[in-house]
Amino acid sequence: MTREQQIEYLKEAFLAINKTLSRKQLEQFLTYYEMLVEKNKVMNLTGITEFEEVVQKHFIDSIMYSEQLIKEDGSLIDVGTGAGFPGIPLKIVYPKLSVVLLDSLNKRVKFLNEVIEALELEQIETIHSRAEDGGRNPKLREQFTYAVSRAVANLATLSEYCMPFVVVGGKFISYKSGKVEEELASAEGAIKKLGGRIKDKVMFELPDSDMKRSLIGIEKIEKTKQKYPRKAGLPSKEPLK
Numbered sequence: 001m002t003r004e005q006q007i008e009y010l011k012e013a014f015l016a017i018n019k020t021l022s023r024k025q026l027e028q029f030l031t032y033y034e035m036l037v038e039k040n041k042v043m044n045l046t047g048i049t050e051f052e053e054v055v056q057k058h059f060i061d062s063i064m065y066s067e068q069l070i071k072e073d074g075s076l077i078d079v080g081t082g083a084g085f086p087g088i089p090l091k092i093v094y095p096k097l098s099v100v101l102l103d104s105l106n107k108r109v110k111f112l113n114e115v116i117e118a119l120e121l122e123q124i125e126t127i128h129s130r131a132e133d134g135g136r137n138p139k140l141r142e143q144f145t146y147a148v149s150r151a152v153a154n155l156a157t158l159s160e161y162c163m164p165f166v167v168v169g170g171k172f173i174s175y176k177s178g179k180v181e182e183e184l185a186s187a188e189g190a191i192k193k194l195g196g197r198i199k200d201k202v203m204f205e206l207p208d209s210d211m212k213r214s215l216i217g218i219e220k221i222e223k224t225k226q227k228y229p230r231k232a233g234l235p236s237k238e239p240l241k
Contacts, residue, residue, distance in 0.1 A: 006030055006051060013055050016207050017064050019093060028092045028119045029059060035118060036083060039111050045083040056206055061175070061213060062086030062150070063093055065202045069173050069217045072096045074145030077165050079131050079158075080104070084112050085150050086175060091124050099124040100144070102134050135164035135229040142167050142223065150175040155187035156239035159218065160229050163194040166220040172196065178203065178212025190240035195222040 001009070010026050021029075037049050048057050062085050070076070070090065075098040078087030084101060091099045101112050101124070109128045116124055127134065134140050147162035147170075155174060162172040176183070184198060191198060200217030229235055 001051060003030065006033075009052065010055060010059075013060055013207070014063075017060060019063060021093070025092050028121075029055075029089070031118055032084070032088060032092075032115055033059075035111075035115055039114075043107055043111070045108070045111070056209065057211070058083075058085050059089050061206060062089035064204055064206070064213070065215055066090060066093070068202055069171065069200055069215060070094065070097070070146055074098070074170075075143070076100070076146040076148060077102055077140070077144045077162075079134070079147055079149045079162050079165065080151035081112065082108060082151070084115060086148055087124075088112070088115060088119075088121075090148070091121055092119070095122075097123075100140075101126045102129055102131065102140075104128070104130045130232050131161035132229045132232040132235065135161065140165055145170045147172045148175065149173075153236060154239055155180075155183045155216065156190035156241070157235045159187060159191050159194050159196065160235040160240055163191075163196055163218070163220060164224045164229055166196075168195070168220050168223060170220050171199070172218040172220070174216040174218070176214045176216060178214060180214045180216060184216065186241075187239075191218055193225070193240055194228055195224045196220050 007026050010029050014021050072094040077100040079102050081087050081101040081103050087099050087101045103109055106128050109126045112126045144165050147165045149158050196218040199219040202215040
């Protein structure tokens with residue numbers, strides 16, 4: 001596929017989910033893809049490297065139905081962002097969104113800084129920190145309209161990582177696979193303890209696949225108690241009930 005064909009593929013893929021991107025945005029996605037695949041040769045960022053697969057399973061997956069949960073004039077922290085998903089795709093599609101990418105691995109943070117510079121993105125920064133430490137940092141705690149996470153962990157654990165970052169009235173949006181009913185039920189107690197309530201549940205299939213996905217929107221209705229998040233390691237070892 002030539003570069004121009006890749007641009008056309010990106011354009012059509014986003015049009016299929018009702019997103020019309022400018023040439024600049026399409027170029028940003030393509031540059032991001034190229035940098036991701038290049039860096040992946042020396043560092044484990046993603047198991048998916050084929051162009052079409054990255055577009056569908058990383059880019060489109062990060063954006064689908066996001067307009068139902070996110071308003072562009074807000075501030076967002078992507079907790080455990082890894083290779084930058086969903087934070088960087090959200091920033092490209094919603095340029096006015098103020099974004100922080102938080103990750104515990106410094107090598108990934110350095111890669112993300114290279115991407116931000118190459119894509120000439122503004123109002124976006126990276127922070128090298130564990131989620132538990134970031135959630136107790138007064139500069140970050142209850143400072144964001146949205147926290148998002150595509151990390152692989154159960155919802156109770158993710159809620160303890162993410163809810164402390166969100167302002168009252170804001171939302172934690174968890175990107176999950178299709179089957180979430182059981183996980184939602186077992187996380188309800190944790191969500192309540194952290195000051196939240198389940199508000200939105202958007203279920204969908206990725207285009208041209210049978211991959212089922214869910215976006216879970218958890219509204220912050222009261223401040224998170226100071227004792228949360230607990231010290232590093234505990235939220236995953238002993239999820240709240």
